[in-house]
Protein backbone atom coordinates (compact mmCIF):
# COMPACT_ATOMS: atom_id res chain seq x y z
CA UNK A 160 0.00 0.00 0.00
CA UNK A 161 2.73 2.45 1.01
CA UNK A 162 4.89 1.50 -1.97
CA UNK A 163 1.93 1.93 -4.34
CA UNK A 164 0.88 5.23 -2.80
CA UNK A 165 4.41 6.61 -2.80
CA UNK A 166 4.62 6.08 -6.56
CA UNK A 167 1.59 8.35 -7.09
CA UNK A 168 1.71 10.84 -4.24
CA UNK A 169 2.54 11.29 -0.60
CA UNK A 170 4.55 9.01 1.65
CA UNK A 171 7.57 6.90 0.95
CA UNK A 172 8.63 3.41 1.81
CA UNK A 173 11.45 3.23 4.36
CA UNK A 174 13.76 0.39 5.19
CA UNK A 175 11.70 -0.63 8.21
CA UNK A 176 8.22 0.05 6.75
CA UNK A 177 7.39 -3.63 6.30
CA UNK A 178 8.49 -4.54 9.83
CA UNK A 179 6.68 -1.53 11.30
CA UNK A 180 3.44 -2.47 9.54
CA UNK A 181 3.78 -6.07 10.69
CA UNK A 182 4.23 -4.87 14.30
CA UNK A 183 1.30 -2.50 14.03
CA UNK A 184 -1.01 -5.19 12.61
CA UNK A 185 0.03 -7.68 15.30
CA UNK A 186 -0.58 -5.07 18.01
CA UNK A 187 -3.99 -4.21 16.59
CA UNK A 188 -5.03 -7.85 16.38
CA UNK A 189 -3.90 -8.48 19.96
CA UNK A 190 -6.04 -5.68 21.41
CA UNK A 191 -9.40 -6.28 23.09
CA UNK A 192 -12.19 -6.58 20.48
CA UNK A 193 -10.08 -4.97 17.74
CA UNK A 194 -11.73 -3.29 14.78
CA UNK A 195 -9.31 -5.19 12.60
CA UNK A 196 -10.46 -7.65 9.97
CA UNK A 197 -8.02 -10.07 8.43
CA UNK A 198 -9.01 -12.19 5.41
CA UNK A 199 -7.19 -15.49 4.97
CA UNK A 200 -6.98 -17.95 2.12
CA UNK A 201 -5.73 -21.42 3.09
CA UNK A 202 -4.26 -20.00 6.29
CA UNK A 203 -2.42 -17.19 4.52
CA UNK A 204 -3.28 -13.53 5.13
CA UNK A 205 -4.57 -11.94 1.91
CA UNK A 206 -6.29 -8.74 3.05
CA UNK A 207 -6.45 -6.48 6.07
CA UNK A 208 -8.65 -3.63 7.23
CA UNK A 209 -7.89 -1.84 10.50
CA UNK A 210 -10.02 0.95 11.93
CA UNK A 211 -10.27 3.11 15.03
CA UNK A 212 -13.42 3.21 17.11
CA UNK A 213 -14.73 6.67 18.03
CA UNK A 214 -12.76 6.82 21.29
CA UNK A 215 -9.48 6.28 19.37
CA UNK A 216 -10.59 8.48 16.45
CA UNK A 217 -11.06 11.64 18.55
CA UNK A 218 -8.02 13.19 16.88
CA UNK A 219 -9.88 13.52 13.56
CA UNK A 220 -13.45 13.95 14.86
CA UNK A 221 -13.31 17.80 15.10
CA UNK A 222 -12.86 18.01 11.32
CA UNK A 223 -16.46 16.94 10.60
CA UNK A 224 -19.85 18.00 11.92
CA UNK A 225 -21.31 14.52 12.39
CA UNK A 226 -20.44 12.60 15.55
CA UNK A 227 -19.30 10.14 16.59
CA UNK A 228 -16.67 9.46 13.92
CA UNK A 229 -14.64 6.31 13.26
CA UNK A 230 -11.42 6.28 11.25
CA UNK A 231 -10.23 3.64 8.80
CA UNK A 232 -6.47 3.48 9.25
CA UNK A 233 -5.23 0.74 7.01
CA UNK A 234 -6.59 -1.29 4.12
CA UNK A 235 -4.72 -3.63 1.87
CA UNK A 236 -5.50 -6.55 -0.47
CA UNK A 237 -2.65 -8.72 -1.76
CA UNK A 238 -1.91 -8.04 -5.44
CA UNK A 239 -3.02 -11.43 -6.82
CA UNK A 240 -6.29 -11.18 -4.88
CA UNK A 241 -7.46 -7.74 -6.02
CA UNK A 242 -10.58 -7.11 -8.04
CA UNK A 243 -12.37 -10.18 -6.64
CA UNK A 244 -14.50 -8.42 -4.02
CA UNK A 245 -12.34 -8.98 -0.92
CA UNK A 246 -11.78 -5.26 -0.32
CA UNK A 247 -15.48 -4.54 -0.72
CA UNK A 248 -16.38 -7.35 1.69
CA UNK A 249 -14.03 -5.97 4.37
CA UNK A 250 -15.36 -2.43 3.97
CA UNK A 251 -18.94 -3.68 4.29
CA UNK A 252 -17.94 -5.49 7.49
CA UNK A 253 -16.41 -2.27 8.84
CA UNK A 254 -19.56 -0.33 7.92
CA UNK A 255 -21.76 -2.95 9.62
CA UNK A 256 -19.71 -2.74 12.83
CA UNK A 257 -19.72 1.07 12.69
CA UNK A 258 -23.47 1.20 12.26
CA UNK A 259 -23.99 -1.23 15.13
CA UNK A 260 -21.77 0.98 17.33
CA UNK A 261 -23.81 4.09 16.47
CA UNK A 262 -21.05 5.71 14.41
CA UNK A 263 -22.39 8.67 12.40
CA UNK A 264 -19.50 9.06 9.96
CA UNK A 265 -16.52 6.99 8.85
CA UNK A 266 -13.39 8.81 7.68
CA UNK A 267 -10.17 7.77 5.95
CA UNK A 268 -7.26 9.14 3.95
CA UNK A 269 -6.66 7.94 0.42
CA UNK A 270 -4.34 8.89 -2.39
CA UNK A 271 -6.29 10.85 -4.95
CA UNK A 272 -3.85 9.85 -7.68
CA UNK A 273 -3.95 6.14 -6.89
CA UNK A 274 -6.05 4.59 -9.68
CA UNK A 275 -7.04 1.67 -7.44
CA UNK A 276 -8.11 3.85 -4.51
CA UNK A 277 -10.31 6.54 -6.03
CA UNK A 278 -12.92 4.37 -7.81
CA UNK A 279 -12.90 1.91 -4.91
CA UNK A 280 -13.64 4.48 -2.20
CA UNK A 281 -16.16 6.36 -4.36
CA UNK A 282 -17.94 3.07 -4.92
CA UNK A 283 -18.21 2.67 -1.15
CA UNK A 284 -19.65 6.13 -0.57
CA UNK A 285 -16.56 8.22 0.20
CA UNK A 286 -15.70 11.61 -1.27
CA UNK A 287 -12.83 14.02 -0.62
CA UNK A 288 -13.36 16.50 2.22
CA UNK A 289 -9.84 17.94 2.27
CA UNK A 290 -7.28 17.71 -0.51
CA UNK A 291 -3.53 17.73 0.05
CA UNK A 292 -1.00 17.78 -2.76
CA UNK A 293 2.70 17.18 -2.49
CA UNK A 294 5.49 17.19 -5.07
CA UNK A 295 8.51 15.03 -4.32
CA UNK A 296 11.16 16.24 -4.71
CA UNK A 297 9.91 19.83 -4.37
CA UNK A 298 12.20 20.79 -7.26
CA UNK A 299 9.98 18.72 -9.59
CA UNK A 300 7.75 21.79 -9.97
CA UNK A 301 10.49 24.35 -10.58
Ligand SMILES: CC(C)(COP(=O)(O)OP(=O)(O)OC[C@H]1O[C@@H](n2cnc3c(N)ncnc32)[C@H](O)[C@@H]1OP(=O)(O)O)[C@@H](O)C(=O)NCCC(=O)NCCS
Pocket residue numbers: 160163164234235236237240241242243244245246247248268269270273275276279282
Ligand atom coordinates in the same frame (compact mmCIF):
# COMPACT_ATOMS: atom_id res chain seq x y z
C1 LIG B 1 -7.92 -0.58 -3.08
C2 LIG B 1 -8.05 -2.07 -2.69
C3 LIG B 1 -8.04 -2.16 -1.18
C4 LIG B 1 -9.38 -2.62 -3.22
O1 LIG B 1 -9.49 -4.02 -2.85
P1 LIG B 1 -10.13 -5.10 -3.86
O2 LIG B 1 -10.24 -6.40 -3.16
O3 LIG B 1 -9.39 -5.06 -5.14
O4 LIG B 1 -11.59 -4.46 -4.03
P2 LIG B 1 -12.87 -5.07 -4.76
O5 LIG B 1 -12.52 -6.29 -5.52
O6 LIG B 1 -13.95 -5.14 -3.75
O7 LIG B 1 -13.23 -3.86 -5.72
C5 LIG B 1 -12.33 -3.42 -6.73
C6 LIG B 1 -13.07 -2.77 -7.86
O8 LIG B 1 -12.20 -2.60 -8.98
C7 LIG B 1 -12.54 -3.55 -10.01
N1 LIG B 1 -11.38 -4.28 -10.53
C8 LIG B 1 -11.41 -5.00 -11.63
N2 LIG B 1 -10.21 -5.52 -11.88
C9 LIG B 1 -9.40 -5.14 -10.89
C10 LIG B 1 -8.04 -5.39 -10.60
N3 LIG B 1 -7.27 -6.14 -11.40
N4 LIG B 1 -7.52 -4.88 -9.47
C11 LIG B 1 -8.28 -4.14 -8.68
N5 LIG B 1 -9.59 -3.87 -8.91
C12 LIG B 1 -10.16 -4.35 -10.03
C13 LIG B 1 -13.45 -4.51 -9.31
O9 LIG B 1 -14.32 -5.11 -10.25
C14 LIG B 1 -14.18 -3.62 -8.35
O10 LIG B 1 -15.09 -2.77 -9.00
P3 LIG B 1 -16.64 -2.78 -8.66
O11 LIG B 1 -16.78 -2.24 -7.25
O12 LIG B 1 -17.22 -1.87 -9.67
O13 LIG B 1 -17.07 -4.20 -8.75
C15 LIG B 1 -6.91 -2.92 -3.33
O14 LIG B 1 -6.90 -2.71 -4.71
C16 LIG B 1 -5.54 -2.62 -2.76
O15 LIG B 1 -5.15 -3.17 -1.74
N6 LIG B 1 -4.79 -1.78 -3.48
C17 LIG B 1 -3.38 -1.51 -3.12
C18 LIG B 1 -3.31 -0.78 -1.86
C19 LIG B 1 -4.05 0.49 -1.97
O16 LIG B 1 -4.09 1.11 -3.01
N7 LIG B 1 -4.63 0.86 -0.90
C20 LIG B 1 -5.26 2.12 -0.84
C21 LIG B 1 -6.25 2.13 0.19
S1 LIG B 1 -6.38 3.82 0.62
